[in-house]
Amino acid sequence: MVLAVSQVSESETRPGPRRVAGSSAPAARAFQADRFLQFIDVKKSYDHKTLVVKGFSLDVAEGEFITLLGPSGSGKTTILMLLAGFESVTGGEIQINGTPITRLAPYKRNIGMVFQNYALFPHMSVVENLAYPLKVRNLDRRDIDSRVEEYLSLVELSGFGNRHPAQLSGGQRQRVALARALIFEPSLVLMDEPLGALDKKLREQMQFEITRLHSKLGFTVIYVTHDQTEALTMSDRVAVFNDGVVQQCATPDVLYEQPENAFVADFIGENNLIPGTVAEIAGDRVRVTLAGGQEVLTQRGDVSGTGTDCIVSVRPEKMFIKPSDHAYDSEITACFIVRHYVGDFIRYYFELPDGSEVTIKVLNDLAAPKFDEGQNAQLIWQASDCFAFRAT
Template sequence: MAGTQAPLVAFEGVQKTYDGETIVVKDLNLDIEKGEFLTMLGPSGSGKTTSLMMLAGFENPTHGDIRLGGRSLKDTPPHKRDIGMVFQNYALFPHMTVEENVAFPLKVRKASKSEQVDRARKALDMVQLGGLGKRRPGQLSGGQQQRVALARALVFEPQIVLMDEPLGALDKQLREHMQLEIKHIHESLGVTVVYVTHDQSEALTMSDRIAVFNDGIIQQLDSPSGLYESPQNSFVAHFIGENNILNGTVESIDGGECAVRLENGERIIAQAVNVDGPGSRTSLSFRPERVEIEDVEDHHDNALKARVAETIYMGDHVRIRMNVAGNDDFMVKMRFRSNRRPPAAGEEMYVSFAPKDCLALDPVAA
């Protein structure tokens, strides 16, 4: 999201180490715009949760600064940062009613009793829990408890809401439902959300922008479609969505395209996204749904010999695992059609793809 005004949150050269040797977050520079939904996405140990905890005030940067609304947070304790927080384990008080849990941030801020009750009930209505305010958290389902935690984070109208793996304890169907609920609440309120997850489908569903973390560094910061369609390195291509990899050597580069010789000798044309000069190694990235299966070789610029290993029926599509250029797990997604027979194991065919759908990236281990 591009904005002409100053960002709501700014990480400025932030580093974090716990032992003075291992740097968990490395020189983080990140602006978060007012009203956006930004997700910090990455595997365990990538630095995303530590970055969130520094913004919340539960951890302090070793170097650098974090600004909220233009002001440094260095000397601001967590409870004075005007930030709401939603945790994976809900962190509700079991001895309080649902309404009392939601009202607790207002009580801490010395709001009147009538204001606490009024605003807590409105917050519960917002998360579709109106009428359950007198129950205890233990009488609610996991999804309902997470809604209570969300209402509590929003009730005092903070500048920003932080969410740390908030849906991790829920089953798949409920998790997907809550993703849309949170997205709709964000859209209706316009509150700024910073969300941490290791689940890439969750990030793609909910976010305006996604910061992909690995090894303490943001590998790419982009919109969901930008990350999926145009990954800038092999880590992002692997981590976002399903991906096929073939390794090869760059033969030549012409403008935005390059010719690559695969390890089995076959030659293809790809987008030169993140490669060095001729003679350098590269890993080619293909999305399974962008690959076509052909009986003959002469359909496209790029066609590779393939042997079908297995066909898996998935309802609306068929997943076909193939051996392609030495990769035994090359996957193709073919839309299921009742009048088209999926290929059988052992069949020899060709896979083809347009150069724009094949990205030449930095090399990864075979």
């Protein structure tokens, strides 16, 4: 646990080469050390015995879009509840602009929230729903009307004002919920799996909608989801959560291409995880003896020392089957099991001598080879696409 915590804070505070390596525009913005929202070693326990959130630290810049991604039960929604003030913080502190809000009542925090079930008040019309946060702030009647009209057109729902939530489709409700969370111009907007109840097509449409509003209005977003595609496409940075701690917080491309540990490597995207033992560590490169006896060259992930058990991770699309034009510095022999036709690509399954399985994605073109079951093939890849992680 302690290790995990230190790891998190390390990844947050260290201006490491990795983040620079993956520097896109949002990453650069995140790197301005603008500490708009700060979680400082936040802990949460529901039963006074076990911690659900175990030392969560994160700095969020103003205007940033941060996603908390993790399997269910990993504590990501709890973070949101702590931030919104619906649950009390057991230890640590949350600050906005340097002011601690940990003991502030939820209705004084000025944080907008979009709920998974939208939480639109069913007995109020769309206009009344939108006007609600303005009314409790005692705004002038005319200001309220014009602001509601403005935000209705912002989410492209002008003319729907007099309907009740039950008369709207899922996507429209989502837009209203979004508008309601934004209409009082909160400093921070929280979204708790807001697109979870929508079908795939609508979800993609709403992802676009949210990012459009985000770049237009420039509010700060803390977004919770378990859908990694959603996380990777929308966010400036993604914090991968597991077991109450952040495993890695980085920009989507860094997360995908340079995972910090086996969990992230496995959780984000598809990955081949092959067990082995560290044979030699030389700077950034590690030589690993796989369980089946073959040797491969990898980048150094978080392996600690020679002779320890490790896991080698290679993405299915980074592996190739000989004969191939691709350059390579690792090669293993594996036994062909089956291939699945997916459409744009073909998925090959191989078995290594120790019994572990390897998947390879090959583009569906003329070069896609054919094998008989049980036939041996040579699989190749570049050490720069491959990592050795500590076995867990």
